[in-house]
Amino acid sequence: MKKRGAIPGVFLGDYPKLLAEISETGRLPRRAELDAFREAGEHAAEAGHGLRELVGLYLSETRRLWGTLPGIARSATAVERARTGDALLAAVEAAVAALGEGHERAQRLVVRQEEAERREFVDDLLYGRSDFGRLAERAQRFGLRLARAHAVAVAAGAEKYDDVHPAVRRIERELVARFKTRDVLLATKEGRLVCIAASVERAVLDTFARLAENPGPGYPPARRVAIGRGHKGPSGVVRSYEEALSTLDFADRLGLDNTRLHAAELLVFPVLLRDRSAMADLVRTVLGPLDQARGGAGPLLETLMVCSAAGYVNAEAARRLGVSVRTLTYRLARIRTLTGYDPGDGLQRYTLETAAMGARLLGWPEKPL
16 A cells, blocks of 8 residues: 555656666666656656655665666676676666756746745735735735734845845744744845734744844844834735835934834824925924034034933033033034024923924935925
8 A cells, every 4th residue: 555645656757667778788877868857856846745755766666676677687797796786876876866956946946936926925915006805815825814913024234135135044044943834924125124924923023123133143134123013904014014114214314323113113203294394394494593503504403413312411412422511512502592492491402303303304404495
């Protein structure tokens, strides 16, 4: 009785006949015969049989036939048997190598097809370009259950991520090893690395962020990782992805030092930019007079942002700016004189900080308003 999952003998093709002929002639397999073995390897892979199974089938057949092969049976001396055995083993080696080539070729084609299908699915999912019902059906193949709420984390590196980036495979291996078949999908998109996971699986996104920031010796780390909020359904994935992208953009424009950011922490900035004309008017009105300062508005705007980040502890702010406390005090006085707003007053400080954030978001003073 054939064992369950055993590879069928049909994949042997003319291998027994070839062994019999080689045992008599001592020749090597011809090109057409090796091509046939390559095709057998491809067909076996397409049928779901592993290379180990396939090689095992050929070796078992070789062992079964060995004593009955004409050249072996007619060998009169040990020297003749050794010569025939060498020819047969050389043929077995060539056949197994050809089987492996065909099997690997088929696997590479399958991998490329799966990667192409995954990229297409990720594009459709993140851009909402397909029917939600169809998306949910396709998502199951990639381990996602879109009826649940999902969040998206996006890593941006100093260099662009792609499918052959050395850090991508390492991060994917670590996530699969740790979380196995959890509700998670990893993909590259427009030079960034994207991780989609169920909102309840916060450990997945946290681990992804940690691995992206520190993938290990010899692997380039991510410059910054942004994590969107969790939302339900396919449209929720799109929304979370857009939040993560916006968070990366805001962090770059604001010059934030954080390497890991959550969209929930930066919700104020979409609000600030919802009315760009009003924000531009605020920047012009509050900070426009700083252009009159020697050296322009840039140094004083930076002073204001650093003081805010340092909690208005002058010694710490001066250290971060690389200036003396006396110079810092002078700059704050110039801000107060030119703008009419006092950083020491709570309400006026809030106005200054809001205008300063708006200036960073709008690219002022480098870009005219």
